[in-house]
Amino acid sequence: MESTALFSTTFRPPSLHLRSRHFSKHIPPTTPFPLLRSSPPSFTTTTTPYPLSLTTSKPSFKPISASSSSSSTPITQPTQSQGAKLLPLTLSISTGLLLRFLIPKPLTITPQAWNLLSIFLSTITGLVLSPLPVGAWAFLGLTTTILTKTLTFSTAFSAFTNEVIWLIVISFFFARGFVKTGLGDRIATYFVKWLGKSTLGLSYGLTLSETLIAPAMPSTTARAGGVFLPIIKSLASSGGSLPNDPSAKKLGAYLVQSQFQCAGNSSALFLTAAAQNLLCLKLAEELGLVIASPWLAWFKAASLPALVSLLLTPYILYKIYPPETKDTPDAPAMAEKRLQAMGPVTTNEWIMIGTMLLAVSLWVFGDAIGIPSVVTAMLGLSVLLLLGVLEWNDCLSEKSAWDTLAWFAVLVGMASQLTNLGIVTWMSNCVANFLQSFSLSWPAAFGVLQAAYFFIHYMFASQTGHVGALYSAFLAMHLAAGVPSVLAALALAYNTNLFGAQTHYSSGQAAVYFGAGYVELPDVFRIGFIMACINAVIWSVVGGIWWKFLGLY
Numbered sequence: 001m002e003s004t005a006l007f008s009t010t011f012r013p014p015s016l017h018l019r020s021r022h023f024s025k026h027i028p029p030t031t032p033f034p035l036l037r038s039s040p041p042s043f044t045t046t047t048t049p050y051p052l053s054l055t056t057s058k059p060s061f062k063p064i065s066a067s068s069s070s071s072s073t074p075i076t077q078p079t080q081s082q083g084a085k086l087l088p089l090t091l092s093i094s095t096g097l098l099l100r101f102l103i104p105k106p107l108t109i110t111p112q113a114w115n116l117l118s119i120f121l122s123t124i125t126g127l128v129l130s131p132l133p134v135g136a137w138a139f140l141g142l143t144t145t146i147l148t149k150t151l152t153f154s155t156a157f158s159a160f161t162n163e164v165i166w167l168i169v170i171s172f173f174f175a176r177g178f179v180k181t182g183l184g185d186r187i188a189t190y191f192v193k194w195l196g197k198s199t200l201g202l203s204y205g206l207t208l209s210e211t212l213i214a215p216a217m218p219s220t221t222a223r224a225g226g227v228f229l230p231i232i233k234s235l236a237s238s239g240g241s242l243p244n245d246p247s248a249k250k251l252g253a254y255l256v257q258s259q260f261q262c263a264g265n266s267s268a269l270f271l272t273a274a275a276q277n278l279l280c281l282k283l284a285e286e287l288g289l290v291i292a293s294p295w296l297a298w299f300k301a302a303s304l305p306a307l308v309s310l311l312l313t314p315y316i317l318y319k320i321y322p323p324e325t326k327d328t329p330d331a332p333a334m335a336e337k338r339l340q341a342m343g344p345v346t347t348n349e350w351i352m353i354g355t356m357l358l359a360v361s362l363w364v365f366g367d368a369i370g371i372p373s374v375v376t377a378m379l380g381l382s383v384l385l386l387l388g389v390l391e392w393n394d395c396l397s398e399k400s401a402w403d404t405l406a407w408f409a410v411l412v413g414m415a416s417q418l419t420n421l422g423i424v425t426w427m428s429n430c431v432a433n434f435l436q437s438f439s440l441s442w443p444a445a446f447g448v449l450q451a452a453y454f455f456i457h458y459m460f461a462s463q464t465g466h467v468g469a470l471y472s473a474f475l476a477m478h479l480a481a482g483v484p485s486v487l488a489a490l491a492l493a494y495n496t497n498l499f500g501a502q503t504h505y506s507s508g509q510a511a512v513y514f515g516a517g518y519v520e521l522p523d524v525f526r527i528g529f530i531m532a533c534i535n536a537v538i539w540s541v542v543g544g545i546w547w548k549f550l551g552l553y
Contacts, residue, residue: 088129092137096122106426113421115150120414124469128459138407141414151417159413163374164282165405168218168275168464170377172401174356175222177390181348184213184227189335189342192231196331199251199323202235203258203314207266210259211310214266214273215363216356220500221508228259229516236518238334239325243517252518254323258314260513261501261531265313268497269306271298272363275404276464278373279412280493283472286419289485295364295373301490301550305543309535316534321527348389355380355389404464411468424476432480445481447540449474450491454532457499463507467496487552491543498535502528 100118105111123141127134145151159165178184188209195205210223217223236242236252243252267274271281271294281294291297362376384390395401418424435445453474460466471492478488500507504514504524514524547553 088131092126171218179226193335224509428476
C-alpha cells in the first residue's frame with residue numbers, strides 16, 4: 001500500500017508524510033547487524049523515523065521530539081507561518097474557477113457535473129501544489145461540494161464506507177505487526193546469510209526476501225523503512241560505506257538503488273502487496289469491469305514480466321551503477337550473529353506467520369467460499385488484537401492509516417461521482433476521437449496512453465493519489481480506444497507500481513531510501529529514468545507475449 005506522501009514537485013523532507021515514522025515505538029530492540037553505529041536519518045523536524053537501538057541494551061521507545069532534552073530548558077521553535085500557503089492556494093482555487101466560469105460547458109454535461117469537475121480540478125491541483133497538508137486540502141474540497149450543493153452530505157461521504165479503502169487502512173496495521181514482532185527483519189536476515197557473500201548476492205537476497213514478504217505486508221513504505229533500510233545501513237556501515245560521504249558508493253548506494261528499483265516489481269507481482277493495487281481493481285469495477293478471482297488473475301498476469309524484472313534489475317544496476325566493493329565475505333557471518341542474538345522464533349512471530357498465511361489463503365481462495373477481501377483483513381486484524389500481537393493503541397497511533405482514510409475517501413468519492421455523472425465517459429470519448437483522428441490501432445493507442453499515464457507521475461508524490469485522480473479516466477480512454485478491458489485495467493495497475501521509483505518524491509519508499517543519504521539526487525533521476533525505460537521494454541515484450549498466451553488479447 002504501498003504511499004501517503006504529500007503531492008509535491010520538489011523534495012521537502014520536513015513536510016513529507018512518511019508511513020515509516022509511525023512504527024518507531026515498536027522496532028525490535030537491536031539493529032539488524034551489531035556493527036552499525038550511525039543513527040538513521042530524520043525525515044522530520046520532530047521525530048526520527050526509526051529510532052533503532054544502537055546497542056544491545058533495552059532502548060527507550062519515546063519519540064525524539066524538539067522538546068526532549070537532557071536539560072530542563074525548553075527549546076524555542078523557529079517561527080513558522082500558519083495556515084495555507086498563499087501562492088499555491090491562489091493557483092489551486094483559480095484552476096477550478098477558470099474551468100467553472102470561463103470555459104463553456106459542453107451541451108451533454110449537466111451543471112452539477114461541471115461544478116463537480118471544477119471542484120475536483122482544484123482539489124487535484126492543490127494536492128500537487130500543497131497549499132495545505134493533503135488530508136486538510138481534501139477535506140476543504142469535500143466541504144466545498146456540500147456547501148455548493150453539488151453533492152448531498154450522504155453522497156459526499158459515501159466513499160468512507162468503501163470496502164477497498166478500509167482494506168487499505170487495515171493493511172497499515174498488518175505492516176505494523178511485521179515490524180513490531182521483528183518477523184520481517186528475521187526473514188531478510190536469513191536471505192543475507194544464504195546469499196550475502198558478494199554485493200550482487202546481497203542485493204538478490206534482499207530482493208527475494210522482499211518478494212516473499214510483499215503479499216502479506218501491503219506497504220512498500222513500511223517494508224522499506226521498517227525492514228530493509230536498517231539492514232542496508234548496517235551492511236553498508238560495516239563495509240565502510242557511509243551516508244552523505246564519498247564512501248557511499250562503495251556499497252550503500254548500490255544496495256539502496258537496487259532495493260528501491262526492485263520494490264516496484266515486488267509490489268506489482270501480488271494484488272495485496274500494495275494499497276494502490278486494490279484501489280485500481282475497485283475503480284475498474286465502478287466502470288463495469290469485474291475480474292473473476294482477482295488475486296489469482298493478478299498474479300498470473302504479472303508473474304512472468306515481474307519475475308524477469310526482479311531477476312534482471314540487480315544485475316543491470318550492478319553494471320550501470322556499480323558498487324566499489326564487489327565482495328562481502330563477512331556479511332553471512334554478521335547475519336548469523338544477528339540471528340543468534342534474535343534467539344528462537346517468538347510466539348508473536350509464529351502468530352504473525354499463521355495470521356498472514358490465513359489471510360493470504362483467504363485472499364486467494366476467499367471468493368470461492370464467499371469471504372470478501374476486506375472481511376479477511378478484518379479477521380486477521382481481530383486475531384492479532386485478540387492474541388496481543390497488536391494493541392488497539394498501535395492502531396490508533398498509526399496516523400498514516402487514518403490520514404489515508406480521510407483524503408483517499410474524498411478522492412475516490414469524487415472520482416466515483418464524476419463517473420456516475422458522465423464526466424469520465426465524456427472525457428474518454430474526446431480522447432478516443434482525438435486518437436482515432438490519427439488512425440491509431442488499439443495497440444498504438446494502448447502504448448500512447450500507458451506512456452502518458454506513466455510519465456504524468458513526475459507531477460505526483462503519491463501512487464495512491466495518482467490512482468484516485470487519474471486511473472478511472474485513463475481506463476475509460478483505453479476502453480473507448482478499443483483496448484481489451486482486462487488488459488487495460490491490469491496494465492495501468494502494474495504501471496502504478498513501476499513509476500514509484502522514478503524520483504525521490506514519487507512514493508513513500510522513495511523518500512525513505514533517498515533520505516538515507518546514500519544516493520545523490522542526479523543519480524536518482526538518471527537511474528529512475530533508465531530503469532523506467534528498461535522496465536517498459538521488459539513488461540511490453542515479455543508481458544506482451546505472456547498476456548497473449550493467457551488470452552488477455
